[in-house]
Amino acid sequence: MIQKLGKKFTDIFQRFMPDAFVFALLLTLITAGLAMTWTEASTMKVIRSWYDGFWLLLEFGMQMVLLVVTGYSIALSPLVNRGIDTLAGKIRSPRQVYFLVVLLGSLFCLVSWGWMVVTAVLGRELALRIKGIHYPYLIACIYFSNLIWVCGLSSSIPLLLNTPGNFILEAGILSSTLPTADTLGSSLNLVMMGIILVTGPLLMHYLAPRSADVPTLKTMLGPESGQNTTPIREEARLLKLPYKAFSDLLNNSMIIQYVIALSGTVYLIHHFMTRGLDLNLNVMIFTFLILGLYLHGTPMRYVIAMKRASGNISGIVFQFPFYAGIMGIMIYTGLGEKLALWMASVASVDSVPFFAFLSGALVNFAIPSAGGEFAVIGPSILQAVQEIGAGLPEQQLNALISRAAMSVAYGESLTNLLQPFFLLVIIPVLGSGTKIQARDIMGYLVIPFLFFLLLQLALVSFWPL
Structure with a gap:
């Protein structure tokens, strides 16, 4: 029955959910309409805010592009392919694949959410090797693993609150940083982490579609998919001139490649020795880049791998600015702050985590970035918590502030299951050579969304401070 319900939701999404770009355009109009009616911003004010916000995610967008192509290029190396072949030989059924990608993807994302790309690479390669994998559902499993x-260690909001001189401190809302022991190390977060790690893989294993007509990756690729099956090493050889040339010597020099890779390795060792486990996006991209240099051996082979990995990144390049425009409307018209102030007016000590969760969940549709979202609604929410909990002992007040901040984070992460923004990060890998769209995937995430919505709301509301 549950599988049939999942199929029904998928049919609904396929019928009514437009392309991810159209989704962004519609969300722009909805956000603009809310800004004009709720904040009484003029049409010109909304348009200016939209334009000013259009460029807010340029750095983030470029980071996503590099994350995708450097991560995907690693998978194109012979060594990694042999490793995936070995793993595929030990797996007996598609359901084991669904369970595995959710479990491994969750563990990867505890280190850094950007490691979802690694799960995407693994999932695609397993789908090419193991028969009977329902490919749209596999993509849904990979996307779900980011919940x-x-x-984990890359959680933007608790890391921000533990950073000296952050904008919350500069605004005078908090007098000191919040240690991650109170947020990431809280009993609530440890319980939340454990529940997701245990129930997530089992849930997606159980919800797997049972259908005789399974849309596999090989059938979706088809004969005209444009997939290049020529080994990278062979393509690099064919690009050489028919006679000895200095340019070919440079293009295929392992010495040049390994000197650069070694230099990058020296920097990474220095970075981690001096800063600890500071695995931010830039460091992760740089790590992928250096690893790719080692794995491909020569500049020409790496160029070919990067070219193949870059073939499907258009969604990130042109859709991220539109989401940034929505973010601009939320920030510059005061719509995000208005929502947070509304929460403050209806919340109490007992219900503030509940409303913080809902605020994070709703605003995520307009600002699908935890750090960007918290910059908009975080100050108002934390200020409200300070006012609501004014009579509490200091220790209990700090626990309530930490709970509210984590509630925003949980809500933001959960509604990613209904918001295709971060799907754009893995579709370049998983959708390459196919015509798969967000509407083919998102329906499978409705039941997991409802399950964890009830579970997380109960935990943030009733788990002891």
């Missing part, structure tokens, strides 16, 4: 990232 846990806010519990």
Whole structure:
């Protein structure tokens, strides 16, 4: 029955959910309409805010492009392919694949949410090797595995609150940083992490579609998919001139490649020795880049791998600015702050985590970035918590502030299951050579969304401070 319900939701999404770009355009109009009616911003004010916000995610967008192509290029190396072949030989059924990608993806995302790309690479390669994998559902499993990232080491909001001189401190809302022991190390977060790690893989294993007509990756690729099956090493050889040339010597020099890779390795060792486990996006991209240099051996082979990995990144390049425009409307018209102030007016000590969760969940549709979202609604929410909990002992007040901040993070992460923004990060890998769209995937995430919505709301509301 549950599988039939999942199929029904998928049919609904396929019928009514437009392309991810159209989704962004419609969300722009909805956000603009809310800004004009709720904040009484003029049409010109909204348009200016939209334009000013259009460029807010340029750095983030470029980071996403590099994350995708450097991560995907690693998978194109012979060594990694042999490793995936070995793993595929030990797996007996598609359901084991669904379970595995959710479990491994969750563990990867506890280190950094950007490691979802690694799961995407693994999932695609397993789909090419193992028969009977329902490919749209596999993509849904991979996307679902990112739910846990806010519990882990790259969680933006708790890391921000533990950063000296952050904008919350500069605004005078908090007098000191919040240690991650109170947020990521809280009993609530540890329980949340454990529940997702245990129930997530089992849930997606159980919800797997049972259908005789399975849309596999090989059938979706088809004969005209444009997939290049020529080995990278062979393509690099064919690009050489028919006679000895100095240019070919440079293009295929392992010495040049390994000197650069070694230099990058020296920097990474220095970075981690001096800063600890500071695995931010830039460091992760740089790590992928250096690893790719080692794995491909020569500049020409790496160029070919990067070219193949870059073939499907258009969604990130042109859709991210539109989401940034929505973010601009939320910030510059005061719509985000208005929502947070509304929460403050209806919340109490007992219900503030509940409303913080809902605020994070709703605003995520307009600002699908935890750090960007918290910059908009975080100050108002934390200020409201300070006012609501004014009579509490200091320790209990700090626990309530930490709970509210984590509630925003949980809500933001959960509604990613209904918001295709971060799907754009893995579709370049998983959708390459196919015509798959967000509407083919998102329906499979409705039941997991409802399950964890009830579970997380109960935990943030009733788990002891």
